[in-house]
Amino acid sequence: KSEEEDKVRGFESGVDDYVTKPFSYKEILLRVKSLLKRTKPSLIEDVSTFHDLKVDRITRRIYRADKEIKVGPTEFRLLDFLIKSPQRVYSREQLLNNIWGNEINVEARTVDVHIRRLRKAINIEGLPELIRTVRSSGYSLDT
CATH class of the missing domain: 1.10.10.10 (Winged helix-like DNA-binding domain superfamily/Winged helix DNA-binding domain)
Incomplete structure (x- = not known):
């Protein structure tokens, strides 16, 4: 198998990046930092609702039927x-x-x-x- 075939198979299977040996720890660190910059800081929404109930995580308030609780x-x-x-x-x-x-x-x-x-x-x-x-x-x- 060639190195290129390995990389192609990796990317086709969904990897974000590929590093070959030998590698530099500094390069790995920079790649990880770069990847972290591209990710969203939070996967949790600021507001959740269920029927007429709303939880606002930013203001730390709860509402039911538009009335603050x-x-x-x-x-x-x-x-x-x-x-x-x-x-x-x-x-x-x-x-x-x-x-x-x-x-x-x-x-x-x-x-x-x-x-x-x-x-x-x-x-x-x-x-x-x-x-x-x-x-x-x-x-x-x-x-």
């Missing part, structure tokens, strides 16, 4: 996490790991307390409840 920082993180995958059911453990991370002394029932606070904040009379409890499984953002 005041929540604490933990409830904001919780809703921000749930709205990224509506209708997906998350267990208490998954929510604990993703919202509280490695904080020690956080009990599983802590999730229930914050879900209750979040429900109280976002539920508006006459509108469907958006946080669903799935018995023995967890919670989801759903209608």
Whole structure:
């Protein structure tokens, strides 16, 4: 096989770049820096919506039916996490790991307390409840 055939096969299979041996570490570093300049800084959108619920990550505000809803920082993180995958059911453990991370002394029932606070904040009379409890499984953002 020739070096050119290897490069062609690599590019045809979707590689962004190809480096042959011997190579210089300085060249690799410059290639990586160049590639990083071309990538988007964030793949997450600034605003997520689900039905009439909107989470704005830039202003850290939540809106329901165009009305601003005041929540604490933990409830904001919780809703921000749930709205990224509506209708997906998350267990208490998954929510604990993703919202509280490695904080020690956080009990599983802590999730229930914050879900209750979040429900109280976002539920508006006459509108469907958006946080669903799935018995023995967890919670989801759903209608």
